[in-house]
Amino acid sequence: MALKKLDVRGTKCPIPIVRAKKEIDAMTPGDELEVTATDAGSVPDFQGWVKTAKHAILKSQRTEKDDTGRELYIHLLERK
């Protein structure tokens, strides 16, 4: 099982989900994708997307702060 990381810091919707879908579709079932975003809107949007997503499961979401104190929204997805 592989873990891939995707950095979408500084982008706003729809970019985080457009890029996450592209990555997830190319992965093998069971692999994980960790998406790091700075857009707070990505939190409800990932929750909404996985309800109908063919290949993505949302395993967890968490927040962290980077060195400059900026809020990071980290979404862990699994390829299904």
Add this chain to the structure above:
Amino acid sequence: MAEASEPAGPSPVPTVEVGDLLPRLDRGDPLLLLDVRNRDEYESWKLEARRPVETVHVPYFDFIEDAEGALAQVPHDRELVVLCAKGGSSEMVVELLGEAGRSARNVSGGMIAYGVYLEPVKLPLAAPEAARYELWQVNRRGKACLSYVIVSGGEAVVVDPSRHASWYEGFAAERGTRIVRVLDTHVHADHVSGGPELARKLGVPYFVCAGAGFELRHAVTPLADGQQVRLGGEQGVSIEVRVISTPGHTPGSTSFLVDGRYLLTGDTLFVAAVGRPDLGGHVVEWGRDLFFSLRDRLSDLPPATRVLPAHYGGLSEISGEGVVWGLLGELRATVPELQIATPEEFISAVRGAVKDPPAAYAEIIKVNLGGPASEEQICEWELGKNQCAASTRRAAGA
């Protein structure tokens, strides 16, 4: 079938500005609004016009996941405008629609732009007053916030300005008038005031009364209860604005009586409800203050006094002239909270009536007291309509 891709460079998609879209929706033009935000955002805050807005809701990520299925949910029979939170996702959807041979326009700036859009409405004053001054109600429609510009004899006073101070400068310049004073009725909890910035930029006096227990860091020119300020003096016209202390919604809440006729009540009294006294954790004390402010402080004003509040609760409160106002005499008879006889019953009624507090009210109060915040944070905090009323009557159309 088209596949969602990242917008490349400057957008070629057709757009519509909020200021052009709203008048068309108000007129009832047959437009279909496609809202592509996620469900929670859509449910909690919708774009509204003076007539019902026909809307289809399909989240943008449905277009990313299954463009064909999502496109099939969008009716073909009307001119289409697409809306999201900030304008980026709706732009992508407009592109997808275009690739599928469907024409549509993107609402520039999305709900953020809707939330800051200001519409000035000139109050239809009676002839004797209209010759001496103009009163403008500036409707921030996305938040149902109202600010005011009083214009007389080449001078203007701005009351409760929204945070885009430059808009008021431009408005005054267009009307050939000079802003001489900026007033806030209170330290707002639902939106960031443009008052301090506007006054600082223009070098004119700014007033707000924060009240006991609040450390206000803005420079303020204090005004006492009962004090009058004048405008228009330079050209021989003189309009009086009387300061009336009406604590309760906040401990420093102030109403302003213009020319003895127009009462700018802030969040003390709305046209269908009263302000909420629970946003400081002192609902009993503030609720008691509000009860006595409403009962005693405004009691000597004639029934023909026009009440001009800082918010409205729903489209039903906008009159045929497009103005939110009410006659004090009528409000005394119709606002349920004004029928209550004792402070205890009043406190208990408004306590039971208030909705959840505005999401970021504590942060917004801090900024309005002079604390720092980034533009991005303020945008996030200001999302959604105001929740400033304590209405025991469920407002129709709210």
